[in-house]
Amino acid sequence: MNRREFLKITAMAGAGALLPFELQTLAAPVPPDMVIVQGARPQDVTQAAIDAMGGMKRFIAKGDVVVVKPNIGWDRAPEYAANTNPVVVATVVKLCLDAGAKKVKVFDNPVNDARRCYVQSGIAEAARRAGAEVSFTDERKFKDVAINGEVLKAWPLYTEIFETDKVINVPIAKTHGLTRLTLGFKNWMGVMGGRRGRIHFSIDEKLVDVARVIRPTLTVLDAVRILTAGGPQGGDVRDVKTLGIVAASIDPVAADAFGATLFGLKGGDIGVVKLAQEAGLGTMDFQRLKIQRIKIEF
Numbered sequence: 001m002n003r004r005e006f007l008k009i010t011a012m013a014g015a016g017a018l019l020p021f022e023l024q025t026l027a028a029p030v031p032p033d034m035v036i037v038q039g040a041r042p043q044d045v046t047q048a049a050i051d052a053m054g055g056m057k058r059f060i061a062k063g064d065v066v067v068v069k070p071n072i073g074w075d076r077a078p079e080y081a082a083n084t085n086p087v088v089v090a091t092v093v094k095l096c097l098d099a100g101a102k103k104v105k106v107f108d109n110p111v112n113d114a115r116r117c118y119v120q121s122g123i124a125e126a127a128r129r130a131g132a133e134v135s136f137t138d139e140r141k142f143k144d145v146a147i148n149g150e151v152l153k154a155w156p157l158y159t160e161i162f163e164t165d166k167v168i169n170v171p172i173a174k175t176h177g178l179t180r181l182t183l184g185f186k187n188w189m190g191v192m193g194g195r196r197g198r199i200h201f202s203i204d205e206k207l208v209d210v211a212r213v214i215r216p217t218l219t220v221l222d223a224v225r226i227l228t229a230g231g232p233q234g235g236d237v238r239d240v241k242t243l244g245i246v247a248a249s250i251d252p253v254a255a256d257a258f259g260a261t262l263f264g265l266k267g268g269d270i271g272v273v274k275l276a277q278e279a280g281l282g283t284m285d286f287q288r289l290k291i292q293r294i295k296i297e298f
Contacts, residue, residue: 031058033289034249034258039296042087042224042246049220049248050095052292059217062100064165068092068132069216071172071187072108072123074233075116081225082234084172086122088222088246090130092170097131105160106132108190111233142193149209150279151202156193161214169216169252173223173259175231179203181263182232183256184219185211185272204271208279211252219255221247223262253282254289 031054037045050056060066070084078086089106096104106127110117114136118124124134142156161167171187178200179186188210189196199206223245227234234240243262249255253276257267267273267284277284 030290032292033251034247034254034286035292035294036245036247036258037294037296038243038245040244041296042085042222042244043091044296045224045244045246046088046091046220047095048294048296049246050092052294053218053248053250056095056099059168060096060099060101060166062102064096064101065163066096066101066104066166066168067161067164068096068104068106068127068168068170069161069187069190070106070108070123070170070222071182071190072114072117072121073111073190075110075112075120076234077120078122079225079237079240080234081172081174081227081240082232083117083121083123084170085222085224086126088220088224089123089170090126090132092168092220093127093130093132096168101166104132105164106134107137107158107160109137109158109193110190137193139193145213147209147213149206149212151205152209155206155210157210157213158191158193161191166217167214169219171219171221172226173221173262174227174234175229175263177231179207179270179272181256181260181265181270183259183270183273184216184221184252185256185276188214204275207272208275208281211276211281212279216252217250219249219252221249221255221259223247223259226262228263249286249289251282251286251289253277253284254286257284257286 035049035052037049039045070089074082076082145157176182229239
């Protein structure tokens, strides 16, 4: 930027200051529906995505109790891309607290032993260091919730997901043997109790039914590393692809539809995404939304 450009911008800013408040408000830019950021450092891309969405204060009010829900399902280290990247989780936690959140809770109902998953994933330590309250799920807090969905009429869900002001879904993008991919909607299995094996029958319909009663304020999709085969548990680093991408969206269907493109698929190729759109939970056609793409160069 040269001196002439600087003076021009300064003059425009000064003129704006003279406008009536109402006109300035009307002229304020509308935040995007989705931001996709790519870069080398997970904390940078995560913060850039939230900032471009209008900042965390757009979503979190002072005094809010917030649940940040990552995928901590597997006894795997971060490089295997089976769980949400711990740095992404920690950055979201920090931004919530910086925005004035009273408390940020992080938990999941893992498939493998919870104690090992929390440690091996790196999420427990990273989230605690960022200021989160990290806890194991308590069986006593799973209560039958009336869903009245197309397939599920009721199911035991973790009550803390409802005893909160805001929920931020922070899934990882990876393959899955049954649902083809696991993204945001699949991540709600971590708040489901009971005999979860029964969910595998008509799983897409059941996940959409659960999503009818859990509406995230924001979805932050971790594609820093994606698991391209052997999901959801993985175990071979050769199946992991480093993309350095984090996407944030107010539309959970759009977030998952974008996630599908990272695997050469479309949203409509993923059953739960297609059904979620039909249920009115969002749109698969994310390209028609207001999207901002950012690449952080080093």
